[in-house]
Amino acid sequence: MSELFLELFSEEMPPNLQCYVRETLLQNIKNFLDKEQIKYDGYNNCFSTPNRLVIYFKKIEKEAIRASQEFRGPSVKSSEDAINGFINSNNISKNQIYKKKINNEEFYFYKSPKKKIKTASLLQNEIPEIISRIKWKKSMKWGEYNLYWGRPLKSIMALYENKVLKFKLGHLHSKNITFIDKDYEDKTKSFKNYKSYASFFKKSGILINHNERKKYIENKINQISKSKNLKIHLKDKLLEEVTNIVENPNIILCSFNKQFLDIPQEIVTITIENYQKFFPLYDQNNNLTNYFIVVSDSRDIKGFIKKGNESVIDARLSDADYFWKKNRSQNMLKQISELKKINYFNGLGTYYDKSQRLKKLGGHLSDVFLLSKEKIEVASSICKVDLLSDLVNEFPELQGLLGGYFAEVQGFEKEVSTALKEQYLPTGPNSNTPKKNYSVALCLTDKIDTLVGFFGLGMIPSSSKDPYALRRLTIGLVKIIVQNKKNLKLKEIINYSCQLYNDQSKQFDNKIILPKISIFIIDRLKNLMKEKGIRQDIIESSVLEKNIDKLTSIFSKAEKLNKIIDKQLGKDIIENYKRASNILNSEKDKEDSEILGAADPGLFQNQFEKDLYKKINEIKKNFTSISIETDFQAQLFLLASAKKEVSNFFDNVQVNDEDKILKKNRLQLLDMFCKTFDNYINFTKVDTQ
């Protein structure tokens, strides 16, 4: 067994490309080794620094074994030419073929001997192929070369059994040397194996292994923040990114001018984290401090690096501070009419039009949510005003939030400013949904208005295209309703929203829009249920009606049923139902007239029929009693409790009575039974598993 060691040296590769190419390259080489049945064990991995991509397999078998293989040639009856053709194409002589019978016909065969192939020669041929097969998400050309790579590729080092694997990739020839100074590319050095290579770089502080580098940075950051009695809220994504933009990490504690702590905290953290890739520090009470950590790519011998980075943050924050002071004092109410200048979307009017619609829609919701109509109308009217501000222009990701801050400063009520801050929630799959009623109302009206508008324009997402992210928006809508357990007459709200567009002379037909939006919303509900691990058959059964007025109860019922479906309780319910529905279904079609209406108790012949009838009525009554109307758990218990009556009925009563009237009456009884169950969910498609 011997070591395989490759290094691809390029100009600075962006972090996401590094991650992608690391995984792809390692996997492709493994696939190749597996395909060729070349054994490898021990350690293997792919590492990277911004300039170096390294593949390392500790042990690969030096020879690949090709098992003996039998090839079928032409029939013995074939012409001489055909037989010679078989012999020549396998590069063998006539005495190496033999006859064998298959299905009464005789053929010539040839068995190739077991062979050993040098791994080195296989690697030599295949590695350039594997490398050039990488499918870059984004790649480039440079100079006059024809090679494509993430960034200009400068050299290839390829070693196996401590010797160079000689190949060509575009204009580059593989060697056993690489550049050891990443910037000037003046100095080269030859290496024999990965160990000597890694330790050579380690001496100058360069950690080739990115996992090691990440750990090193994390430890150092923690050490420094602890020594200052400060805390760090380490985000793995940022740490990962920083790891991939340095090779020689050096951790520097810096600070910015304290006066900038008066700016909304999100502006400061975005500036520090997103724009500069630094780490902000917090005090023991998790308040942001003016300290931050910079991970530089070299030692700060003269102190220039610290100073430079500090003044960059100061400059950026002073720019933000300038706008913050300017924008926060611009009266939001007075700016509403300026929203007329900003187009919301072609065909949907300006942001002023939108906020006027939101105001009315919010007013409509105020009754349902028991909100002050005035407050929600104010919130709706000013919620888009921050789009006019310089700060949102600078920090578009903070829209909404900044509006909330402006409102706070200008003395709007807390509910209003919070609603503004939270109006775009949830922003992603892991983001929170709003909980406060004013926020919920504003979030919902905004999303409904958007949805109705785009559906009104016929811009309905297709399976592959959703340029305005309406799916994400609608998942948010469903989540907000379901997680806050809101019972909303969504159809009515959508119709009203449509009406509001019509009032602004946008001719949308709610009869066309509503069914389409309903299906779209129900599909998102299904996604959400799937995400929560609810069984597919339960999901399908719960949404048969496509009733968007009942999103919360559909979701809760399915969730509760899913919890017990595999337990005894669940099995009882399904069995009770299936026994009744099976007979009902098989007999239904044979009946001349439809089975309609309730069973007639006067026709009951025995106690078992009466008991079941009584039970059905008991369930029905309880279902509509206020106490358990929304207690789906209790409803399930109630359904399961019919077990005794159902068993007794089927064990003792012949449904298929000769007397057609009695038979029909019994079928009607079973129909009543099933319909009662279907009040919870349509159980037809739910299975016991």
Place this chain on the structure above:
Amino acid sequence: MVSKKKNKIITFQDTILKLQNYWSQKGCIILQPYDMEVGAGTFHPATTLKSLGPKSWKSAYVQPSRRPSDGRYGENPNRLQHYYQFQVIIKPSPDNIKKLFLESLKSIGIEHQDHDIRFVEDDWESPTLGAAGLGWEVWCDGMEITQFTYFQQMAGIQCNPISVELTYGLERVCMFIQQKKNVYDLIWNKEGLLYKDIHLETEKQFSKYNFEIANSENLLKIFEILENEAKNLIVNKLPLPAYDQCLKASHVFNILDARRAISIAQRAEYILRIRELVKGVGEKYLEINS
């Protein structure tokens, strides 16, 4: 950053001279700024048009650049609606371009070993020019000082061979070298003239013009006229004068943008219109030059 002694400070004009001198020694033709309002050094025909086609090309020049939306009435220490870029364009991109670049920094007093110089991913795109490239913004101790780009596409046409473009933000570079927190405090020459002496009034007046006074209605008309003029010139196989019209139209668009006279939806449409013109220019230019 360099020596603190006053007589040794590298002035704004020294920086330009040193960079010109350096790149001249490396074989670049030193050109003068294009005599028009442009948004960036890239818009100079010595970059846009010369990056098209197979012929080698090496050039460096200063380009005053205008970004009306970035005006701050002279009140912000970092933002200007008029500023200077130093532009280097080399085709084909040489293998040792990183070294050449780092040495150019040395020539203006930024010693590599004393600073944290980073190549931060920045895939550049100019929708109006129909141009795209891959590369980095170069950070020196956290501050972006240069844009480093390998052009892949220009005027909607694939580049072959590939040019490399270096764009130094001269004010940024100088603020770094002279250790100034405010752009207006930059020392322009050895006699101690400051950046504000030259440009503060310009910033005040142009900010007012761009944001408040510019007559949107007229500008919209001018845009139409320029567009038609460009189209006519392309038809008449005069891509160079046609390109001038594109530059003017682009600047008019930028002022309209600063005036917020163009909605988001319209914005895309205007950009597309300019891009179409530039594309026409590029195609005609190649047709004539091949």
